[in-house]
Amino acid sequence: MPQVLNIKVKVPHRSYDIKIGGNILADFPHQLKQLVEGRQIIIVSNSIIYGYHGQQVKEGLIEHGFDVVTYLVPDGEEYKTWQEAEKILTTLLEAGFNRDAVIAALGGGVIGDLAGFVASIYQRGIDLVQLPTTLLAQVDSSVGGKVAVNHPLGKNMIGAFHQPLGVWTDLRALNTLPEREWTAGLAEVVKYGVIWDEDFFDYLEKNVQNIKNRDLAVVREVIGRSCQIKAEIVGQDEKEQGIRAVLNFGHTIGHALEKVTEYKVYRHGEAVAIGMVCAAKVAVYLELCSVQIVERLESLLKKLGLPVEMPNVSSDLILGSLYLDKKVKKKELVLILPRRIGQVEIIRGITPQTIKDCIDRP
Ligand SMILES: NC(=O)c1ccc[n+]([C@@H]2O[C@H](COP(=O)([O-])OP(=O)(O)OC[C@H]3O[C@@H](n4cnc5c(N)ncnc54)[C@H](O)[C@@H]3O)[C@@H](O)[C@H]2O)c1
Ligand SMILES: [Zn+2]
Structure with missing residues (x-):
């Protein structure tokens, strides 16, 4: 079996790859550079996940010439909200991010859905990359383009379809998963x-x-x-x-x-x-x-x-x-x-x- 699996997702007007392997986060910065024009990128994560896997991603991106901003969301489904989305939007505006900037979601489904939602609306939509770190996110939420935040009256009630530019699925990231x-x-x-x-x-x-x-x-x-x-x-x-x-x-x-x-x-x-x-x-x-x-x-x-x-x-x-x-x-x-x-x-x-x-x- 090959070391890295490459799976194509083909949706109307767009196709992208899911790369699955043992050390994918190490390859990600180089591969992203081949795909995008811009150099501004924000890593959205939480402190637990970032503590384990964030530094490697950040350093790799800086080495490849990206301007990196980090936004850490408190851990938990209760932060998959419009209020958190707005804070990320403010961070993007304050950092002067333009339309060719990229949002990288490093985390489970909560981070993927929230960061993806922000990517779907910031300046009418910017590129999103998914770096899923839970099994659920790797097999489900990072694939298929559904992004959302919760509303007090219902889960995932505010959302969009926003397909990512790519998904980088690192199997080693699962080693730290409870x-x-x-x-x-x-x-x-x-x-x-x-x-x-x-x-x-x-x-x-x-x-x-x-x-x-x-x-x-x-x-x-x-x-x-x-x-x-x-x-x-x-x-x-x-x-x-x-x-x-x-x-x-x-x-x-x-x-x-x-x-x-x-x-x-x-x-x-x-x-x-x-x-x-x-x-x-x-x-x-x-x-x-x-x-x-x-x-x-x-x-x-x-x-x-x-x-x-x-x-x-x-x-x-x-x-x-x-x-x-x-x-x-x-x-x-x-x-x-x-x-x-x-x-x-x-x-x-x-x-x-x-x-x-x-x-x-x-
Ligand atoms: N968009 C979709 O198509 C879709 C599909 C299914 C689920 N979802 C959404 O996904 C969310 C649930 O996602 P989830 O189950 O990944 O939960 P989650 O994102 O809350 O992650 C679960 C826990 O694991 C921690 N964690 C994540 N990666 C880790 C790692 N590598 N090492 C150690 N700890 C780690 C997180 O901090 C969190 O405490 C829900 O909000 C659900 O609505 C979306
Ligand atoms: Zn499910």
Whole structure:
């Protein structure tokens, strides 16, 4: 297997590369120089991530002739806000950044979404590069161009589509990632197997131990294949008018669970793991797939260290949240449900009673 994987994302009017390898952040400054005219760059990160990986990026960029400004956001989802975005915009203006400046997002999904959002609006849009440092960001949020900040009335409610100039995915950056964040990211990986690629799901089943040991070659394969699948889906439907919705498998119920537990109990991926199992149970209930699908999915998620059981929260609370979700159009619940491993379908008109029966069933 090559040391560096290169995956192309092709969306209308634009294509870019995701480079995945063991020491990618070291190559990034040189490669960026080949791609952009301007020399102004801002690294947006937080102090934890910057403490581990920032200096290397900053020094590399300076060596390659860039004028580097750094902006550190406090750590946490609660800072993915318009207020933080405005502070970054002020920093850009004060530093005299013009339209050929670049924003580099060095961090997880919070930093990627926030910095990406700023890139989408500063002077009507400037170049963004993603340097993802969590597994979730490497397999999901850095790919596909969705950028956003949260509003007190809803997550990701203020946002845009803004594709990056490129994504540099450094596998070594994951060495400092806490175990729980690593495991949470694996839920999105499993999701790709279920929605798109049974062979990939088989591969995950066979490599559980290597994945848990973070074996470099296996991790590269896992992240590479995940990015390929996301790139393929986004390439077919950049703005989520159709097929891109399959990426929401496990997310509708997962989001409802995150919300009713006030974002305090579960990491996003953990809630998605529970949401995927619940969606698979709904599929069995509606006779769309066999019970073996639920068993296979549950078994893989459990082996990877993810939760699969709906906790003891009232199903009425989940239902309340579900039927208020932005994805519930005209009170009609739409779920992505598996037909088999590797194939899902968009199913409309799911009734509250169906969900209730599936959640309440032991
Ligand atoms: N744009 C999209 O398509 C998309 C897709 C999925 C999720 N998201 C968004 O992503 C966000 C979640 O992202 P996340 O799970 O990466 O969380 P995160 O960005 O909060 O990172 C998780 C934690 O890990 C720390 N961290 C990051 N990299 C590290 C490293 N290499 N070493 C040590 N610590 C590190 C962070 O400081 C943070 O405490 C949510 O806001 C979600 O809405 C966006
Ligand atoms: Zn997700």
